[in-house]
Amino acid sequence: MSIQRHLNALNDTLAKRSQIRQEYPDLSQHNNHMAKVLTLEMYANLRDKQTPSGFTVDDVIQTGVDNPGHPFIMTVGCVAGDEETYEVFKDLLDPIIEDRHGGYKPTDKHKTDLNPDNLQGGDDLDPNYVLSSRVRTGRSIRGFCLPPHCSRGERRAIEGLSVEALGALDGDLKGKYYALKDMTEEEQQQLIDDHFLFDKPVSPLLLASGMARDWPDGRGIWHNDNKTFLVWVNEEDHLRVISMQKGGNMKEVFTRFCTGLTKIEELFKEKGHEFMWNEHLGYVLTCPSNLGTGLRGGVHVKLPNLSKHEKFGEILKRLRLQKRGTGGVDTAAVGGIFDISNADRLGFSEVELVQMVVDGVKLLVEMEKRLEAGQSINDLMPEQK
């Protein structure tokens, strides 16, 4: 009888093993952070887990399985469905976070600093070169599932709470909400002309994770009357918060950013809600690449000469900056105008990151002027930050 039981247990284990192998994704053609990290062993250990809202490892990795990636561009390949994802699936996400965020360890602490007074300078970037300045981040409302996983009811609740909070902003932050499904043709055209309107995602990276479900239900755009402070509701995150204006006064942009965010957070707290945040990961967002500050601070800047310089890439790398086209991520630069922003998100505070942008862009413009005048830039080469 006991031999039978042993044999049953053995078959049990073998069967489970065989089943796990059958479920384990084929990642042989893949090049993303998830594929680098997710071994069969790890998958086997994580398959039995789920977050309290029912998000599973298969849910986490679906986007990475469906999008093998590109040999040159390393995508993350994972998303979170709720705050607990980062805890329950830490075996998978910690090494991904470490790889993506420059060696950030599971024991590291992230510093949050939204005091704009700590930013040095930043009010005098040359507007002949710096055409516009912008800072964005994201925020998630604690207790709700994130866009890949939320139900329609949750998404609508998030919209409702956000619209209520934003509705209480006043002064230069006073503004209006435009729900995607209710906006009139005129409103839509105006938002397009202002470059504010966001559309249903088309990137398979986003679609495969399920964040475009039920579009455009529960989605909308809020902006202040001055059109310098903008909030996206229920796009890739619960909230994306953007402060922007023409010209090079990054200090003003960052000040409004911090003031606005702090006010919104207070308004949420008055209603008993808070943002997802912890001292290890900072602000918690859908994509692991946006953890920490979730902050991308940048400018549209004219660098026709510098961008052709053989050391352009190296300079940006040392300054901890990245370049994008003027349409944002995965677009090309038009007419020598680049979007230059911080490369980091986690492990540096908001002030530190914007400082890097301010100091870095100042140097890039100086280099551009030198090259315009036919002079060398060798003495300006920066150290690795």
Place this chain on the structure above:
Amino acid sequence: MASSFARILSSKRKVGIWSLVGAGSLTVGFFLNREQHVNAGAHVRRIYPASAEYPDLRKHNNCMASHLTPAVYAKLCDKTTPNGYTLDLAIQTGVDNPGHPFIKTVGMVAGDEESYEVFADIFNSVIRERHNGYDPCNMKHPTDLDSSKIRGGQFDEKYVLSSRVRTGRSIRGLSLPPACTRAERREVERVVIDALAGLKGDLAGKYYSLTLMNEQEQQQLIDDHFLFDKPVSPLLTCAGMARDWPDARGIWHNNEKTFLVWVNEEDHTRVISMEKGGNMKRVFERFCRGLQEVERLIQEKGWEFMWNERLGYILTCPSNLGTGLRAGVHVTLPRLSKDPRFPKILDNLRLQKRGTGGVDTAAVGNTFDISNLDRLGQSEVQLVQTVIDGVNYLIECEKKLERGQDVKIPAPISQFK
């Protein structure tokens, strides 16, 4: 459900893993492990009332939106199939794709065989609308794959360029493409290609896995017009059937290139019999023979197709229930196609026209894809006979117009025989 697990058990006997294990509880656990967050048959964990979750369908024009009232939603939203498939999952494609004022899509899919039972309140309404009044509650669907009953079926090849019959089949006990896990999908592939390997004579052929095919094989399949690609239609991608692409997808065809099986595209299998020219009778004969052979081969291993007498063969999309059969020809009708009565003639013959690229494509030159409109409520033999009789009538019309004679709109043929 237990009986299907027992079949799965017996199929694994060869591998030896299962030989000492008792049936029942372990295998149930084997499959329940898959859906952790939803216990089989249990209710869905819900934070918001149904009214807060009910989708906004005001701008929608699809069958699901026409019939999913708040009351029906409230009744069904907490239910799940034994595999954990929910109403929200079934309707996601219809919520995400509001539809077109002229083209009414179905707007929902099944994740497994049980979906059609658990969510019968919405599926039955959708089926009645889509299948022209066929009522699953009080009608039976006839299945007939006896090709010897076909009369005629050799078209005038001056007009008919090619003939084709397709259907789908699902393997009972495994979830359908919107809901299947990678393991289930791979199991479907294994079961099907195992059976296809047993085909002989003019049906003997070879399997080309999408993940493993080399460049030459790929090019050959493209040249033969056999290769299918990852779906791009949001109707399909929103339903989740393109997950994990191209894992466990592939194409099998016989050496003569007249019998073709798609594995794990929109259904577990799509089976196609085709050839150049107008010999629809032979195409259908091969179709029936091939299908019956495959069925026999999977039954030898303890598997069967999803089928019941209410709904016939069970497939992912409700539009393909019953026979799942589309029998058609590529036919040139230069004069008739310009006649304003053409649509009405087709309609009365229970035929539809498509472009030569298939659904949602335009006709090239004067060549049309003409096929049966109906799928459910008539047998395979009846539907193919309808196509044969109808296409013959169209050719007669074309010939009349060639001779300067007039044509007549035929009387509408009755639907449920």
